[in-house]
Amino acid sequence: MNTTPRPLLCFGSPEMTDALPLELARHGRVVHDITASDDCVALPKQQDFSVGLVHLDESQLDPATLRRYLESLNELNRGGNQVKWVALVSNAAVASPPIARMITTYFYDYHTLPVDAERLSITLGHAYGMARIGCHSVRQAADRAMQFGMVGRSPGMRQLFGAIQKVGAIGLSVMIRGESGTGKELTAQAIHRLSPRADGPFVAVNCAALPKELIQTELFGHEKGSFTGADRRRVGRIEAAQNGTLFLDEIGDLPLDLQVNLLRFLQEKTIDRIGGSGPIALDVRVIAATHVDLEKAVEEGRFREDLYYQLNVLHLEMPALRERGEDIELLATHFLRETARAIRPNVKGFSEQALNAITTHPWPGNVREMINRIQRAVVMCEGDLIRPRDPGLDQDTPNCTLMRLAEARAKAEREVIETTLSAVSNNVSKAARRLDISRVTLYRLLEQHAIDWQKKGAG
Ligand SMILES: Nc1ncnc2c1ncn2[C@@H]1O[C@H](COP(=O)(O)OP(=O)(O)OP(=O)(O)O)[C@@H](O)[C@H]1O
Ligand SMILES: [Mg+2]
Structure with a gap:
């Protein structure tokens, strides 16, 4: 039995908390009583609690009040770490449907009264163990997410994180390939942040979104009076990325004449503004991204082979969402938290059925589809847990x-x-x-x- 004192949050009626400390102290635990709502908010700020004991006494506290307490305590958990709650209940209380529902929704385990200190101590030991495992993996995933700005711990994503770290340190051009909405831009941003250019600008240009006639001036800039309508000088996006990174998204859509200009810039590290008097020397790293098969575009003469080789010095492949099994739940939870925080803070999580529907849904490859479904689910959700119908996953005809x-x-x-x-x-x-x-x-x-x-x- 573990005798290291660990903080335990103890929350309930005065008689119960009076009886508990002595019993539990024998098992080496420090117990904090919380009987007033003020204390309940103040205490967890002072200490990291991973386990909480709650006396669910139907005669003292109605379930709605208790639920509010639990939710406010959960809010206070730092680092995404969830307190494991253990309920102390009478046999009669377990038979009460609202309390039984509450236990199944919020609690890790329960212990029926009267307290059997030996047995309760074992239950608490398991709860501490589970909290430690959960906290470890949640923190690890959170740390990684902070470093790369991306959620994921599947083998494909771990491989990607390793590659980002390697290419970040080197100043060569990078090509990122992957299906639409798989995180190519996030990857480019992470490479920039982990590179010696992190303090410089990150400038993103979507080659597919720019009208053909504007791309030249958008990328290279122009001098005042260089053409009709050029009433002032314009600094192009390449120049704006000086000492930083230029991200060229959908590079496959760059018109052939501009491919020549881009190639010249990559080889000579200079640009010419339209109507300018001479080349401007620049220090810019280029990261390009594509969701089309560039080799095929080269074969078909739509993309210059020399530019392809110039850009493709280092290349990264984005794993599709359907290949990231264990990330699905992490991503869904991440987007749920973000959306709920922004629009409906009362939405706390997924029901087990909804989580099941999400993890078995045959996601085609696109993280954006998942974001849309989760946003819709948060809006449609009627209680505090998302049901399968909220993200529209109940009528799907999955695989x-x-x-x-x-x-x-x-x-x-x-x-x-x-x-x-x-x-x-x-x-x-x-x-x-x-x-x-x-x-x-x-x-x-x-x-x-x-x-x-x-x-x-x-x-
Ligand atoms: N691993 C991830 N963790 C968190 N958010 C992600 C992750 N992957 C993608 N996203 C989110 O999904 C959306 C699409 O990502 P991003 O724009 O980087 O993809 P893309 O591959 O560039 O898409 P497109 O091909 O449409 O340009 C963004 O809102 C992004 O924040
Ligand atoms: Mg993109």
Whole structure:
């Protein structure tokens, strides 16, 4: 048993918190009582709590008040780290549907009263362990995200992060390839930030979005009076990137005549403004991006081969979203937090069914599609958890194999749970032990499969 004192947030009725410290102190824990709402806000600021014990006493606190407390405490968790809550409840309280629902939604585990210090200590030990694992991986992912400005820990993204770090240090041109909306621009920004040019400007130009007749002046600039309408001097985007990085998005759409000018700039490190009196020396690193097959464009004569080689000194491939299995949940949670913070702070997360729908959805490759769906989900969400219908994932016809597998799993899961419950006369604790899962997980599954165990008998 771990005897290192660890801070434990203890939140509940005075009788309960009076009884607890002594019991738990024997197990080497420091206990903080919180009975007033003011304390509840002040305490977590002073210490990092990873585990909280809450006495869910239906006679003292109504579920709505308790839920508000829990949400405000969760808000206070720093570094994206979530407190693992353990509920202390009477057997009668577990049978109350609002409290049972609350436990399954917010709690890591629960302990029925009276307190059995030995057993509670084991439960708390597990909660500390889970918090430590979760906190570690969330922090690691968050640190990486801070460094690269991107979310992801799949093998494809880890490989990309390594490559960004390498090419960031070198001043050569980079070509980024990848499907639309996979993060090419974010990658270019990360390369810039990790390069010795980080203090210089990052200038992005989308070659596909500029009208053909404006690209020359947009990129290279012009002098006053150099053509009709040029009533003042204009500094081009390449010059604006002096001592920094120029990001040329959709490079495949650059017209052939401008490809010649760009090539000259890359080789000679100088540009000529339209109507200018001579070349201007520049120190600019170029990063180009494309979602089209440039080799094919070269073969077909739409893209200059010499420019292709000049730009393609270093190249990075963006993994498509469909290849980033474990990132799907991370990305979805990241976009949910961002959107909720901006427009609906009361939306707290995904229901288990919604998360399941999101992680099994056959995302074609585009992160933007995911952002759109999550934004829509936050707007449509009626409570504080997103349901599958909110992001519009309930009517999808996903990939047949995935669907059949998911259906088969759900059916098998339901059958096993029902059979086990019936074998132990619907005693949930016994059923959880037989199934080798925690009771909280079992409650979640009962809710997910709409198994009305209470009708069948109390557990
Ligand atoms: N790994 C990621 N983490 C967080 N946000 C991401 C990630 N990848 C993409 N995004 C977001 O997805 C959107 C599209 O990213 P970005 O513009 O970098 O993609 P792109 O490949 O340049 O797209 P396009 O081909 O349409 O120009 C942006 O809002 C970006 O912030
Ligand atoms: Mg882009």
